[in-house]
Amino acid sequence: MKIRNTRDGWGAGAQLLHWLIAAGIATAMLLGWIMVNLPNSATKFELYALHKSLGITILALVLLRIVWRWINMVPDMPGTLSPREQKLAGAGHMALYALMLLMPLSGYVLNSAANFPLNVFGLVQIPNLTPESETLAEVASVMHLTFFWVLAAVLVAHIGAALRHHFVLHDDVLRRMLPVRRR
Amino acid sequence: MFRSTSSSAGRFFLGLGLGVIASALPMLASSAATGWEIVHDESRLGFEATQQGGRFEGRFEDFRADMRFSADDLAMSRFDVTVATGSINTGSSQRDSNLPDAEWFDTDAFPEAYYVTREIRATTDGYEAVGDLTIRDNTHEVVLPFTWQTEGDRAEMNGAVTIDRVRFGVGQGEWRDPSVAGHEVKVVVDLTLER
Secondary structure, eight states: OOSSOBTTBOOHHHHHHHHHHHHHHHHHHHHHHHHHHSOSSHHHHHHHHHHHHHHHHHHHHHHHHHHHHHTSOOOOOOTTSOHHHHHHHHHHHHHHHHHHHHHHHHHHHHHHHTTOOEEETTTEEEOOSSOOOHHHHHHHHHHHHHHHHHHHHHHHHHHHHHHIIIIISOOSTTGGGTTSOOO | OTTTOOSHHHHHHHHHHHHHHHHHHHHHHHHHSOEEEEOGGGOEEEEEEEETTEEEEEEESOEEEEEEOOTTOGGGOEEEEEEEGGGEEOSOHHHHHHTTSTTTTOTTTOOEEEEEEEEEEEOSSSEEEEEEEEETTEEEEEEEEEEEEEETTEEEEEEEEEEEGGGGTOSOGGGGSTTTBOSEEEEEEEEEEEO
């Protein structure tokens, strides 16, 4: 498998970024869900710290991924897809990219507006984006939760579509995001 | 004048005179240790702490102090500081809304914290104050190194010392965990004073 993308497949770089970010998003969503429902405790705050660190890491990876996509060719969609399906897939992926940016950004703004410090994995402290503002923190909080639900819905569609391609349509769409030899 | 005195009586009076001066020195000194007023607009009683491993700063907006300091009379120099614990401001309404609670400063029960020096001594870098810091009725000795620069009728005092918040009972129960808020808090004193 090549590092870079080819006309009919994703290279190792794109695959690594896809799966790293996928694992990051799944973990961040799970952590987020658990931590907000915990009563105040040391564990709760440790989960918050972890969630925030993970979110910033995902943001960095997503930016890297966008640059990588920019400087690589994007593999063609299989010809078996109808123009309508191709358009839908394009829109879905565009939504995923937008949400992958908006999700960590709204969290970052929320943390900044609360004027909480953010130290990524205890390694480096990053500056706050905004001045302290209760109103902004409130708005960012509502956005963060809204984006969570939208992202959850789009991810269900994304995973559902990938499985449909693999198990129903028997095409290469899922397999070409996996480091396996292609049929 | 004394040097010209050569009689034994003269030496006696010289000795007596020096003795009187020496015994009078502390009295003279007590009036020499200058009282200073804090210029609050140009002063800051601040601190640096950590939350979830990230650094943040805060300050106490309301404090008053009886400050007596003369570089040449440290024996009679003395700081007596009273801090309104409820005036804490860390620039985060979420954080600040928790700090007056019973687990933190318990400002209803302990509205004031105190720092009273027992001794001020010179060091190679400046001075250090040895005093008792009382927060929530927990009193521990805190040695505060500081510099003091007098210029005319104004003076600048800068000092910093790291204390352990847990020893003073600040942040109890679930807040005791250092991953929530670090135990070490650096207290930073930057005062402008006038006499």
